[in-house]
Amino acid sequence: EDQVTQSPEALRLQEGESSSLNCSYTVSGLRGLFWYRQDPGKGPEFLFTLYSAGEEKEKERLKATLTKKESFLHITAPKPEDSATYLCAVQVMGSNYKLTFGKGTLLTVNP
Amino acid sequence: AAGVIQSPRHLIKEKRETATLKCYPIPRHDTVYWYQQGPGQDPQFLISFYEKMQSDKGSIPDRFSAQQFSDYHSELNMSSLELGDSALYFCASTPREGSYEQYFGPGTRLTVT
Known part of the structure; x- marks a missing residue:
C-alpha cells in the first residue's frame, strides 16, 4: 500500500x-x-512538482528536493505569511493520476 | 488567471437529505478530481473523470455518484446524507496533456445536521 x-x-x-x-x-x-x-478552510495551493531523485525546485523562500525515499521542503528566513499547512502528495505509476496525501505539517511563523 | 470554481461554497443539510456539489474546471482542463477532507484530515481521493468518462474511483460511498458533462464541469451527488459526510469537498482539475499538477478549487463546506 502506498x-x-x-x-x-x-x-x-x-x-x-x-x-x-x-x-x-x-x-x-x-x-x-x-x-x-493550504490555508485554513481553503483549497490546497500548488507549489512544486518533483519527478526524479536529485531534482530541486525553488520559489521565493521555499526550496523542494527529492531523493528515492523522501522529499524536503526547505524554508529560508520565513515570514509570518508563510504560516500554513504544507501538504505532500504522491502520484503513483498506474494510478490514473490521483494524489495520495500525507497528513501535512502545520507551520507557524511568529514575528 | 482563471481558477477552479466550486459551488456552493457552503451547504447545510439534514441527515438523509441529498446534496449536489458543482465544479467548473480551469478552461482547457479536461480532467476533474474530487477529494473529501474531514476536520484535521488530509484530502482523500473520491473519484475522477477524463473526457466525461470515469477514470478512477477511490473511497467513495455507494450513496455518492458523480458525472462530468460536455462542457467539462462536474457534479457530485450525495444522497442519504450522514453526519460523517460533513467535510470540505474539493475539486481539482488538470490538463491531460503536459504536466501532472492538479489545481484545486476553494472547496464546498458541507455540514450535515
Missing part, C-alpha cells in the same frame, strides 16, 4: 529562522511528488 508520512506534525519558528519539513514515501513506482500549501 504511504506518505510527513514530519513534524507541527513546527513553530521565529521569523527568519530557517528549517525543513520532511515527506517520506513508500510507493510501488513514483510518477511525481507534489507540495501544496
